[in-house]
Amino acid sequence: MKDKEKQEVKESFDTTQSNLFIGCKIDNLTKEERTSLVLYNTILGTMNNSVLFVNVREKNSLCYHIGSIINKYTDTIVIDSGIDAKNYKKAIKLIEESLESMTKLSVVKKLITNAKKTLDIAYNDYYDNILKIMDYYYLNEFTKTPDIEERRKEINEITPEKICEIAKKVKISCIYLLEGSSNEEN
Secondary structure (H helix, E strand, C coil): CCHHHCEEEEEEECCCCEEEEEEEEECCCCCCHHHHHHHHHHHHHHCCCCHHHHHHHHCCCCEEEEEEEEECCCCEEEEEEEECHHHHHHHHHHHHHHHHHCCCHHHHHHHHHHHHHHHHHHHHHHCCCHHHHHHHHHHHHHHCCCCHHHHHHHHHHCCHHHHHHHHCCEEEEEEEEEEECCCCCC
């Protein structure tokens, strides 16, 4: 994506830690790809050995936390990270590289089994949580979301190739830094 297509916003806030939010659009997502997007996002930024966590936090120590979340109603992903403002440019570069790496079959193949297990555990938790059960039935009235066992089956059928195809559709559209204006000595 060309830099002209990205909107970049910086604001200051009286805190020591800065918060970096990166909004990503998913181009032309089909109904069939929505389940693949869940697995893509798990690999990208929700499990403890996710691409973002390993590349930005573990290997480079550039953030306090990092993760990603899907908004299924807008076909977007938000990457959220707590950083030191001086690491802003490098953090963005590593996040862009992480997004690009998701198009590589070798990266996805290494992580897909663990991601499927992570989702499987989350699906198991559904049965022990009355609020999740109620949420499912309520939201299902509006979204026609498949039940847990259907989702589990769909997730297990997703191939690494499907994840790489989804990755090619993910584009950064907005970068927002809420910059901490205090330093840690104060």
